[in-house]
Amino acid sequence: MKKIKKVAVVGLGYVGLPTLVAIAKTKLYETVGFDLNKKKINDIKKGINPIGDKEVTLYLRDNKLNVSLDEVVLKDSNVFIICVPTPIDDNYEPDYSLVESAIKLVCKYIKKGCHIVLESTVNPGTCEERLLPIIESLTKYKVGKDINLAHCPERINPGDPRWNVYNINRNIGSINKKFNKQIAEFYRTFITDAKVNEVSSLKVAEATKIVENTFRDINIAYVNELAMSFDAMGIDLKETIEASSNKPFAFMAHWPGCGVGGHCIAVDPYYLIKRAALSGFDHRFLKVAREINNGMPQYTVDKLIKEMKKLNMPLKKTKVVLLGLTYKANVADIRESPSMKIKEILESLDILIETYDPYIKGKYNCLEDAIDGMQTIIIGTGHQEFINSLPVILSNSKVKIVVDGKNCLDRDQIKKMGIIYKGIGR
Numbered sequence: 001m002k003k004i005k006k007v008a009v010v011g012l013g014y015v016g017l018p019t020l021v022a023i024a025k026t027k028l029y030e031t032v033g034f035d036l037n038k039k040k041i042n043d044i045k046k047g048i049n050p051i052g053d054k055e056v057t058l059y060l061r062d063n064k065l066n067v068s069l070d071e072v073v074l075k076d077s078n079v080f081i082i083c084v085p086t087p088i089d090d091n092y093e094p095d096y097s098l099v100e101s102a103i104k105l106v107c108k109y110i111k112k113g114c115h116i117v118l119e120s121t122v123n124p125g126t127c128e129e130r131l132l133p134i135i136e137s138l139t140k141y142k143v144g145k146d147i148n149l150a151h152c153p154e155r156i157n158p159g160d161p162r163w164n165v166y167n168i169n170r171n172i173g174s175i176n177k178k179f180n181k182q183i184a185e186f187y188r189t190f191i192t193d194a195k196v197n198e199v200s201s202l203k204v205a206e207a208t209k210i211v212e213n214t215f216r217d218i219n220i221a222y223v224n225e226l227a228m229s230f231d232a233m234g235i236d237l238k239e240t241i242e243a244s245s246n247k248p249f250a251f252m253a254h255w256p257g258c259g260v261g262g263h264c265i266a267v268d269p270y271y272l273i274k275r276a277a278l279s280g281f282d283h284r285f286l287k288v289a290r291e292i293n294n295g296m297p298q299y300t301v302d303k304l305i306k307e308m309k310k311l312n313m314p315l316k317k318t319k320v321v322l323l324g325l326t327y328k329a330n331v332a333d334i335r336e337s338p339s340m341k342i343k344e345i346l347e348s349l350d351i352l353i354e355t356y357d358p359y360i361k362g363k364y365n366c367l368e369d370a371i372d373g374m375q376t377i378i379i380g381t382g383h384q385e386f387i388n389s390l391p392v393i394l395s396n397s398k399v400k401i402v403v404d405g406k407n408c409l410d411r412d413q414i415k416k417m418g419i420i421y422k423g424i425g426r
């Protein structure tokens with residue numbers, strides 16, 4: 001098997017860029033990065049980090065990364081790591097177009113003995129059923145004999161201060177054990193503080209990521225359903241889960257909220273649902289969990305409307321301010337964001353809506369201005385700024401109703417101000 005001298009990363013987002021930096025830091029390989037986004041490439045060349053990852057910022061401060069818009073940069077690579085998005089389309093169908101484009105691009109530059117590693121999340125079977133035929137139709141190489149096709153699902157957690165590409169365990173599967181051993185050894189040269197586990201096949205590697213993220217989605221759906229039930233019974237679910245969490249085994253807390261966003265948890269279950277259906281299995285439970293989570297933005301708006309009606313607030317004349325647009329706290333990403341769904345629902349009711357998110361440029365430059373003169377608030381994202389600053393601002397405001405879609409505020413503190421507080425499950 002060929003010695004690994006040059007490594008190319010295709011797709012320099014929140015997965016690809018930290019991966020490229022981790023490999024470059026080993027100083028064992030010539031490392032190159034390719035992306036289609038001109039601004040991103042120019043930023044990186046100027047030492048500007050386009051994502052929040054602090055290791056990338058540090059590295060770019062004192063080092064140059066060889067990144068390019070020109071695909072020729074991929075030439076002579078022994079390893080191609082593909083880290084491009086795998087979204088779903090409007091019908092919740094997996095969209096592999098970016099992965100397939102990346103594979104076709106890489107096929108122009110692969111040589112005998114090289115490894116193609118897909119890190120993007122795909123459903124089980126994608127590598128062998130979709131990508132392998134493309135590679136063998138575009139090149140003279142036989143996957144498994146001349147070149148390796150591997151899958152090492154990414155586990156980057158955007159905004160996480162603790163877990164990163166160096167210390168998160170990884171699973172890797174290849175077209176055969178021989179190639180898998182070599183590519184796993186390569187991964188171990190830059191994943192310095194975690195295990196690189198060789199699994200027996202591509203399908204198992206693909207399945208692990210889908211199972212991890214579907215596990216999270218169904219558990220969030222569980223507590224979201226509990227939240228609706230406990231609201232009806234007048235039981236504080238947040239306190240209940242906190243109490244249940246002191247069980248030292250066999251309990252894993254998840255938290256109710258106004259919905260599930262992001263391009264992992266809200267998306268990955270659909271991959272499995274669709275792929276299993278092709279094999280004749282209907283994932284009823286996964287589908288119900290998705291319906292529950294997708295219904296939480298409406299549930300949150302319904303809570304607000306109910307309280308506005310109790311105060312005889314005219315729906316079409318009372319301004320509502322939606323705080324938080326991103327899909328999770330302290331991250332500047334609005335993909336599949338429940339807040340954006342809440343915004344759509346409010347607009348469909350012709351309710352006047354203002355928005356503020358410290359991570360998204362908008363009409364207001366600060367929280368105080370966004371709340372000034374407002375009577376009703378929906379919190380869609382639990383940003384730290386809201387937790388820190390809202391109580392003081394609310395105590396000097398005209399706000400009458402707060403619907404806390406992320407249960408991020410101290411309910412009793414807000415109620416003591418004479419403000420109606422409604423959480424999700426509390």
Ligand code: SAJ
Binds near residue numbers: 338
């Ligand atoms: N959410 C809840 N309740 C919860 C947890 C999350 O409503 O108890 C919501 C969040 O508000 C958000 C969505 O679900 O809208 C997704 O949140 P997330 O914390 O799962 O964040 P992601 O989408 O960034 O998920 C990533 C995933 N990492 C990878 O795919 C490599 C996921 O596997 C991780 O479990 C997750 O980060 C994490 O633990 O933070």
